[in-house]
Structures are given as C-alpha cells and as structure tokens.
Amino acid sequence: IQVDGTDGNCVTFVLHDEDHTLGNSLRYMVMKNPDVEFCGYCITHPSESKINFRIQTRGALPAVEPFRKGLNDLMGVCQHVLNTFERSMKEFRAQK
Amino acid sequence: PALMAARRCVDEMRERVVLGEFGVRNVHTTDFPGNYRGYEDAWDQRRFEEAFRVDVIREEEDTLEFDMVGIDAAIANAFRRILLAEVPTMAVEKVFVYNNTSIVQDEILAHRLGLIPIRADPRLFEYRNQGDQEGTEIDTLQFQLKIKCKRNPQAAKESSDPDELYFNHKVYSKHMTWVPLGNQTDLFPDADFRPVHDDILIALLRPGQEIDVLMHCVKGIGKDHAKFSPVATASYRLLPDITLLQPIEDEAAETLQKCFSHGVIEIQNINGKKVARVANARLDTFSREVFRHEGLKNLVHLARVRNHYIFSVESTGILPPDVLVSEAIKILMGKCQRFLNELDSVPME
Numbered sequence: 001i002q003v004d005g006t007d008g009n010c011v012t013f014v015l016h017d018e019d020h021t022l023g024n025s026l027r028y029m030v031m032k033n034p035d036v037e038f039c040g041y042c043i044t045h046p047s048e049s050k051i052n053f054r055i056q057t058r059g060a061l062p063a064v065e066p067f068r069k070g071l072n073d074l075m076g077v078c079q080h081v082l083n084t085f086e087r088s089m090k091e092f093r094a095q096k
Numbered sequence: 097p098a099l100m101a102a103r104r105c106v107d108e109m110r111e112r113v114v115l116g117e118f119g120v121r122n123v124h125t126t127d128f129p130g131n132y133r134g135y136e137d138a139w140d141q142r143r144f145e146e147a148f149r150v151d152v153i154r155e156e157e158d159t160l161e162f163d164m165v166g167i168d169a170a171i172a173n174a175f176r177r178i179l180l181a182e183v184p185t186m187a188v189e190k191v192f193v194y195n196n197t198s199i200v201q202d203e204i205l206a207h208r209l210g211l212i213p214i215r216a217d218p219r220l221f222e223y224r225n226q227g228d229q230e231g232t233e234i235d236t237l238q239f240q241l242k243i244k245c246k247r248n249p250q251a252a253k254e255s256s257d258p259d260e261l262y263f264n265h266k267v268y269s270k271h272m273t274w275v276p277l278g279n280q281t282d283l284f285p286d287a288d289f290r291p292v293h294d295d296i297l298i299a300l301l302r303p304g305q306e307i308d309v310l311m312h313c314v315k316g317i318g319k320d321h322a323k324f325s326p327v328a329t330a331s332y333r334l335l336p337d338i339t340l341l342q343p344i345e346d347e348a349a350e351t352l353q354k355c356f357s358h359g360v361i362e363i364q365n366i367n368g369k370k371v372a373r374v375a376n377a378r379l380d381t382f383s384r385e386v387f388r389h390e391g392l393k394n395l396v397h398l399a400r401v402r403n404h405y406i407f408s409v410e411s412t413g414i415l416p417p418d419v420l421v422s423e424a425i426k427i428l429m430g431k432c433q434r435f436l437n438e439l440d441s442v443p444m445e
Contacts, residue, residue, distance in 0.1 A: 020177065021173075021177040021428075022428070022431050024170040024174065025170045025173075025174040028170035028171065029139065031128045032129065032138060032139035033129070033138065067439070068436065071432045071435055071439075073139055074171075075429055075432045075436075076141050077144065077167075078425050078426075078428050079429065080141075080144070080145055080148065081150070081164070081167070081171075082425045082426065082429075084148060084150045085150045085162075085425070088149075088150040088151060088162070093155075
C-alpha cells in the first residue's frame with residue numbers, strides 16, 4: 001500500500017497487485033459506512049495491476065479508519081458466507 | 097395511498113433491476129446511507145446475517161447450482177472472479193523433451209500437455225519459488241510420457257484400420273505416469289496422481305515415431321495462465337421476476353406462454369376461460385420476446401431481483417465444486433487479511 005493525501009480526511013490508497021475483485025467489494029463495504037462522504041476506486045492502467053482507492057470522510061475522522069472498518073466488515077461477510085454455505089451443503093447432502 | 101405508491105416505487109428502485117423495452121433500468125446498487133430518507137442503510141452485520149441465506153439447488157459430480165440471497169453484486173462478482181482466476185491448481189508447466197519424432201511440434205505438444213487437468217489437490221503443495229529451476233518435492237509433481245508406435249505384424253493384409261495396423265498410435269492422457277520425486281512416496285502414500293480424464297487425445301503416431309518427455313507440474317493460478325483455472329466455468333445470474341399487470345386470457349394467454357421459456361407461464365382453466373399465470377419465473381432466460389407483441393408488451397413487467405444470485409459452478413474435476421467455492425471465499429478473506437496486516441505494520445504518516 002502507498003498513501004497520498006492532502007490531510008488525514010481525504011486519502012488515496014494505492015493498492016498493488018489488486019483489481020476489481022477486491023476493489024469493487026471493498027468500495028461497497030466502505031460506502032455502507034455513514035461517516036464516509038466519498039469513496040471510489042479506479043484502475044490507473046490495465047497493464048499495471050494496481051488500484052487507486054480514495055476515501056473522503058465527513059468531519060474529522062482520519063480516512064484510515066473507514067478503510068480498516070471496510071476490510072474488517074468484508075472479512076466478517078466472507079466468514080459468514082463461508083459458514084452459511086458449508087452449513088447449506090451439509091444439510092443438502094443430509095437430506096438427499 | 098399516494099404515499100404507499102411512492103414507497104412501492106422506491107422499494108422497486110432499490111430491490112429490482114427492471115428490463116424495459118429498449119434498455120435496462122436501476123442497474124446500480126443505490127442503497128448506501130444517506131441516499132434514501134427513512135431507510136437504514138448503514139452496514140449492520142446482524143441485519144445482513146438475518147437476511148442472508150444460501151440454498152443448494154442441484155449437486156452433481158462436477159456441477160453445483162446454488163442460490164445466494166441477500167448479498168450485493170460487488171461481492172458475488174468477487175467470488176466469481178476468484179473462482180475463475182485465483183483459486184490455485186496444479187498443471188504441467190515445464191516439459192523436458194528427450195525424444196519427439198512425432199509430427200506434433202515440441203511447443204505444440206508442450207502446450208497441449210499444459211492444458212490437461214491433473215488430479216492433484218493443490219492444497220498439499222506449495223508455490224515454486226521464483227527463479228528456482230529444479231523444483232523440490234514440496235512444489236513439483238513429475239510425470240513421464242514415454243510411448244513408441246510399432247506396426248502390428250498380425251494385421252490382415254488389406255486392412256486400412258489404424259487401430260488394427262499399429263500399436264500405440266494414439267497417445268492418450270492415460271499414458272502419462274507419475275514419477276515420484278525425493279520423498280514423495282512417503283509424503284503421499286495413498287495418492288494416485290494422474291490426469292483427471294484418461295481419454296484425452298494428446299497426439300497421433302505412426303510406426304517408428306516416439307515421444308519421450310518428462311513433465312514438471314507446478315501450482316499456479318488462472319491469472320497467470322488459463323490452464324490453472326479450476327472451473328470449466330463459473331457464472332451467476334439474477335433471479336427473474338415476472339409480474340402480469342392485468343389478467344391475460346384466451347389467445348393472448350397462448351401467445352404469452354410462447355413468449356417465455358418452457359414452464360414459466362402456465363395456463364389454467366378458470367370458469368371455462370383460459371387464464372395465464374406465472375408458474376416458475378426462475379426458469380426464464382429473458383429473451384424479452386414479449387416486447388415484440390404490441391398487445392402484450394404493456395401488460396407484463398419484467399424485472400430481476402437485485403440481491404438473489406443463482407450461481408452455477410462447473411469444475412474440471414480437480415476439486416469438487418463446493419470445495420472450490422469454499423476456497424474462493426477463503427482467498428477473499430486472505431486478501432483482506434493481507435491489507436489489514438499491512439495497515440497495522442506500516443505506520444501511517
């Protein structure tokens with residue numbers, strides 16, 4: 001990760017070796033945060049695999065916080081999806 | 097009443113992707129906090145867990161069809177992308193050609209060998225280090241293909257059937273044999289590493305031609321080369337939602353039934369009249385044929401449910417499809433964890 005930003009509230013993170021897979025899902029999770037005023041990502045050039053991920057927060061919250069919260073929320077979603085999926089597979093096989 | 101209609105309109109905008117005659121509306125997710133007054137849109141793990149469910153519809157040997165309800169497009173797409181490009185498998189990477197007198201060129205033969213799916217659980221192996229030419233036991237599987245075509249002396253004089261005239265003239269994937277490296281026989285005592293399918297035709301030979309190659313399989317991901325992709329394909333579609341705005345009868349009902357895929361519209365006999373009813377919208381492929389009929393196009397509302405994904409995963413046989421989906425979810429978690437670790441370790445100025 002590299003960070004460029006004017007002040008702590010609006011920061012552009014440059015994530016290396018990432019693409020729409022993580023970019024779009026992380027953008028969704030960060031947008032769901034009511035403290036975030038603006039969130040977006042873009043791929044600078046399709047030949048380079050890195051994304052510019054920008055977060056701007058309302059008020060004085062440092063931008064790293066919604067980023068961290070977004071990552072944690074995404075982990076939580078994945079964990080829950082994994083558990084639900086495995087449980088459903090078990091139930092499906094049991095009643096076949 | 098006006099309020100109810102407005103609310104229903106908003107609900108539709110939030111929950112349905114509408115297919116109009118000339119385009120698709122309400123495509124993007126808009127349920128972010130602050131967009132709609134009176135709706136609680138901030139992320140709430142508990143609300144998500146209550147609304148989320150997974151239903152498995154069909155499971156066969158290599159195919160799995162399941163529904164994910166209550167999740168957003170961004171995440172469903174992330175799983176699909178990971179299934180296609182980032183779940184690792186083992187495939188032939190280096191081919192050492194000792195003797196190839198067949199008419200298939202060396203590089204073409206190597207390309208074909210790389211595309212053969214190898215039945216080896218990639219979770220038992222490591223990635224090869226960059227720059228490592230030799231390969232060690234923990235990251236490489238060695239296979240040998242040694243075959244020579246001979247003429248059959250017992251064949252009938254006038255026969256022109258190659259199966260009778262020659263031995264070994266067709267090189268199949270079943271002729272690939274595993275050559276254990278180092279202590280692999282101890283590490284994998286019951287393992288039987290071979291190609292998934294025995295009847296993949298690799299090359300054709302004639303008497304006197306022979307192929308003698310040694311192959312190294314490594315672990316890789318689909319992003320690097322498509323031969324490492326573990327799925328034949330992985331796709332999803334949204335659940336269709338068809339509503340009839342007015343009762344449709346008689347001839348119109350017959351035409352309506354023909355406009356949709358088989359089984360979607362059912363015609364019932366009520367009081368002697370034929371009335372159409374939506375029986376199973378899930379089966380429809382949405383060809384939008386209804387919009388070609390002037391009389392019918394305003395009587396039907398076509399939409400898709402935005403957060404209901406019907407996934408269809410077809411594996412190449414290396415790993416069963418449900419294992420692939422679980423691995424894909426774990427990989428997404430791994431990515432998040434990687435950035436969390438970096439955030440914690442690097443001090444932000």
